[in-house]
Amino acid sequence: MRLDKFLSNAGLASRSEIKHFFKDKRVLVNDQLVRQGKTQIDPSKDIIKVDNEVIKYKPFYYFVLNKPKGYVSANEDDKYPTVMEFFTDLNIKGLTHVGRLDKDTTGVLLITNDGKLGHFLISPKSNVKKIYSLTVDRDLDESLIKQFKEGITLENKEKCKPAKLTLINKRKAILELTEGKYHQVKRMMRSVGYEVTSLNRDLFAFLTVKDLKPGEYYELTENEVNELNKYYR
Numbered sequence: 001m002r003l004d005k006f007l008s009n010a011g012l013a014s015r016s017e018i019k020h021f022f023k024d025k026r027v028l029v030n031d032q033l034v035r036q037g038k039t040q041i042d043p044s045k046d047i048i049k050v051d052n053e054v055i056k057y058k059p060f061y062y063f064v065l066n067k068p069k070g071y072v073s074a075n076e077d078d079k080y081p082t083v084m085e086f087f088t089d090l091n092i093k094g095l096t097h098v099g100r101l102d103k104d105t106t107g108v109l110l111i112t113n114d115g116k117l118g119h120f121l122i123s124p125k126s127n128v129k130k131i132y133s134l135t136v137d138r139d140l141d142e143s144l145i146k147q148f149k150e151g152i153t154l155e156n157k158e159k160c161k162p163a164k165l166t167l168i169n170k171r172k173a174i175l176e177l178t179e180g181k182y183h184q185v186k187r188m189m190r191s192v193g194y195e196v197t198s199l200n201r202d203l204f205a206f207l208t209v210k211d212l213k214p215g216e217y218y219e220l221t222e223n224e225v226n227e228l229n230k231y232y233r
Helices: 003-009 015-023 083-090 117-122 145-148 184-191 223-233
Strands: 027-029 048-050 062-068 106-112 130-136 162-168 172-177 194-204 218-219
Touching: 003 015, 003 027, 015 083, 062 083, 062 223, 083 106, 106 117, 117 223, 130 184, 145 162, 172 184, 184 194
Parallel strands: 106 194
Antiparallel strands: 027 048, 062 106, 062 218, 130 172, 130 194, 162 172
8 A cells, every 4th residue: 555545544634735744754664764655555564653653554434423403414515514524624535424314403423434334234134223302393192102113104105114202291202213214203203293393313323422512523432333343243
């Protein structure tokens, strides 16, 4: 692998910015000064340092964003700000969102450049658990609990898998499901006569936003990544 590509993939800076690292004599390979980005290295064997700090090779990155309102789940959008704007300073190629949350939906959103895992986690085969907190426009009826347990039929006659609805008070509830259909929570509630006025995803798989403020994110630990990869099994 080219050394400049390695440093770029490590998220230090863009390829053009990394050129200055070499000019400024900031890069060492096995404690030897290197002045050219095209130098070939073996990330599994060579020790690369920038400003005397060891740079470790990571092919994939995984983050949880506490998505705020007003941002769309997209890499680019002409009308609204996107969730990827929180990650522009990282200079990590291929980062994207896993699944989508509506513009006004908040909460857990997984961001990664591991496309294979990301696609699998949103596929029907994965059965990833998702938990949402929701508020609706009128009082909730207890009969809804049974309806969701039996499986809601959407407006297009598509049947949803059984889901667990827990009523918190007259207009607030917790919904647990293992699907990821387009606008599913709002469509499920609309099919039984309710409009969702606020929606937050509390959990995706086992991931939460912890103590993050809206717009903040954290990088998953190695153990958390290993747990996500168990969904392949």
